[in-house]
Ligand SMILES: [Zn+2]
C-alpha cells in the first residue's frame with residue numbers, strides 16, 4: 234500500500250503503452266482528460282460520446298464511470314489520442330451543463346498547488362468543492378445540485394438585494410481613520426497589480442478598519458470586482474462577518490467554512506463562483522474558491538498555524554493566497570501583530586511591502602506587562618500572590634479578569650502517590666487527561682447508550698486521551714499496586730476554574746475552551762455574557778486569545794508561559810510570542826491602566842524582554858538571525874516524509890528504504906536525513922516515524938522530490954506514507 238486514500242486500481246484506468254487512433258485527421262476532441270479526487274494519476278482518459286462532441290471543453294464538470302460507481306470530475310483538456318487501449322476506455326456519462334465556468338486563474342492555482350505539494354490536480358481541486366456539488370446526481374433527483382444551490386443563493390441574498398429602501402436605521406458611519414491608518418490605506422491604494430503587503434499592526438491598532446476601507450475602494454472602482462478575505466478561526470467568523478455585513482449592507486457577503494451545513498456551503502461557493510457575492514470571507518478552504526472577478530485578497534492573522542491544511546493535501550492557504558494574487562495580478566494584504574518568520578523575512582528583504590500600525594487606534598496606552606517569577610509550587614488555583622492581589626483589586630473595581638491557561642481538562646495526568654503509576658494511553662505515546670464530567674451530560678450519554686445502570690450516581694471524572702479520543706472511567710485503585718492514593722498532577726482549565734470559584738466566591742466565573750465550545754452555540758453564549766458584563770472572571774485557552782474585543786477587561790493573567798520556551802519544535806518560541814501578544818492584547822482595549830501578568834520559571838529568557846518592551850521587530854529580527862545560523866526555515870526549505878504502521882519497525886523500515894532510493898544525483902544543496910520516530914511516536918495504535926529533506930534552494934528541492942516520489946511509489950510496504958512540503962511541525 235502506498236499513499237493514503239490509494240485503493241485498488243480500476244483495471245479500466247490502468248495506463249498502457251498502447252495508443253489508439255493516431256490516424257491523421259482524428260478528431261482533436263475524441264478524448265477527455267478528467268481530473269478526479271483519486272491519488273493514483275493526474276488525470277484519467279474517457280471517450281467523448283458523439284452527443285457531447287463539440288459541446289464539452291476544458292474546465293467543464295462531468296460525470297464519469299469509476300468502477301461500478303460514478304464520480305464527478307473536471308475536464309482539464311481534450312485530446313486526439315489516449316494511452317489507453319480501446320477496450321479499456323469508457324464514455325463520459327454526462328456533462329453537468331449548469332456548473333459555473335472555471336476561471337483560468339483558478340485552474341492555474343490548483344495546477345500550481347498540485348505541482349508544489351506533489352499531488353494530483355484532482356486531489357487539490359475536488360475536495361475544495363462543496364460535497365453537494367461534487368456528488369453525482371442521482372437519476373431520481375429533481376434538477377441538478379447546481380440548480381438547487383442557485384435557488385438557495387436567491388433565498389440567501391434576496392433580502393439584501395430587494396429590501397425596500399431604508400426602513401431600518403442607517404448604518405453607523407465608519408470611525409474616522411487615525412493618521413497611521415490613513416497613511417497605510419494610501420499606500421495600499423497606490424498599488425496596482427500584484428504586490429504583497431505586510432500590515433504589521435499591534436493588537437487594537439485597527440487593522441480590520443484598514444481591510445474594510447481597502448475592500449470598499451476595490452469594489453467601488455470596478456463593479457465586477459470581488460475580494461477574498463481569509464481568517465483563521467471558525468469561532469471568529471460570525472463576529473467578523475457581522476461587521477463586514479454591517480459595513481457593506483448592499484453587498485451579499487459569502488461566508489465559507491467547514492462548520493456550515495452542506496446546503497449553505499454549496500450556495501455560498503456558487504455565489505462566489507458566479508460573482509453574485511463580491512465579498513467572500515472564509516477559513517483556509519476558501520482560498521480554492523473560484524472567483525472570476527478577484528481583485529484583492531486579505532489574509533488576517535497571517536501567522537496563524539490553522540492556515541495550514543492538516544489532512545489530504547497539506548497546503549498553506551496563506552502561501553496559496555499569495556500565489557493567487559500573482560496569478561490574478563492583484564494585490565495581497567497579509568495582516569498580523571506577530572507576523573510569521575517567513576513573512577517577516579520577505580518584508581525585511583523588500584520582497585513584500587512593509588506597512589505598520591505601531592499604536593492602538595483608541596489612543597489608549599498598551600497594557601503594562603509584568604513578569605512574576607515562579608519559584609516554588611504554585612497553589613491549586615495557579616495564581617501567585619501578586620496575581621491574586623491584582624485580581625482582587627480589579628474585581629473590586631467592577632472590572633473583568635481573564636486567566637489564561639492553554640491546557641483543557643482538569644489535570645493533564647492522574648498519578649499514584651504510592652508507586653508512581655501514571656494514566657498512560659494504551660494506544661498512544663501520551664497520557665490520558667483527567668476531565669471533570671458534567672453530571673447532566675453523563676446521564677444523557679448513558680441514556681443514549683441504553684445503560685441499565687443509569688440509576689447509579691454519574692461518575693464525576695473520566696480519563697480521556699486527547700490524541701485518539703479513547704475514554705475510560707477513573708480507576709478506584711491504582712492498576713499497578715492497588716493503592717487508593719490516586720490524585721491529579723498538574724492543572725487544566727477545569728481545575729483552575731474550580732479553584733478560582735473557591736478563591737473568589739463573590740465573582741461570577743466562566744470558562745471557555747474546546748470542551749465548552751463543543752456544544753453548539755455555547756462559545757457564543759459565554760462571549761455574549763462577557764460582553765454584557767455578566768462575567769467577572771473568565772478562564773480559558775487559546776480560544777479566548779483571538780480577536781475578541783472585551784471592553785471591561787482590565788487584567789490578564791498568564792498562568793504558565795513556559796511550555797513553549799524550551800520545546801523541541803524550533804517554531805515553539807515564535808508561537809509562544811504570538812499567543813502571549815494576542816492574549817495580552819485582549820486587556821484594556823478601551824481603558825487605560827490595564828495590566829498583564831505573566832508567570833514563568835524562566836524570567837530571564839530573552840523572549841520576555843522583547844514581550845515586555847512590546848518589541849516584536851526586535852524579537853523577530855533576532856529569531857531570524859538564530860534561524861539563519863542554525864540553518865533552519867525560512868533560510869532552508871523542508872519536506873517531511875511521514876510513515877505510519879502498526880509496528881515501528883515497518884514505519885522506520887519504509888523510511889530506511891526511502892532513504893536508500895533517494896536520488897543519487899541529487900545536488901549537494903539537497904540533504905536527506907535519517908529516519909527517526911516522530912515526537913509523538915504512537916497515536917491510536919499506529920507507530921509514526923519521519924524523515925526530513927532539506928534544501929537551500931526551492932527549485933532543486935522540488936526536482937529531487939519529483940524523481941524521489943516515483944521511486945517511493947514502487948516500494949512495497951505495509952506502511953502508509955505521505956510527503957509534506959513546508960511542514961510547520963517537526
Ligand atoms: Zn500505584
Ligand SMILES: [Zn+2]
Nearest residue numbers: 658661698701
Ligand atoms: Zn490515545
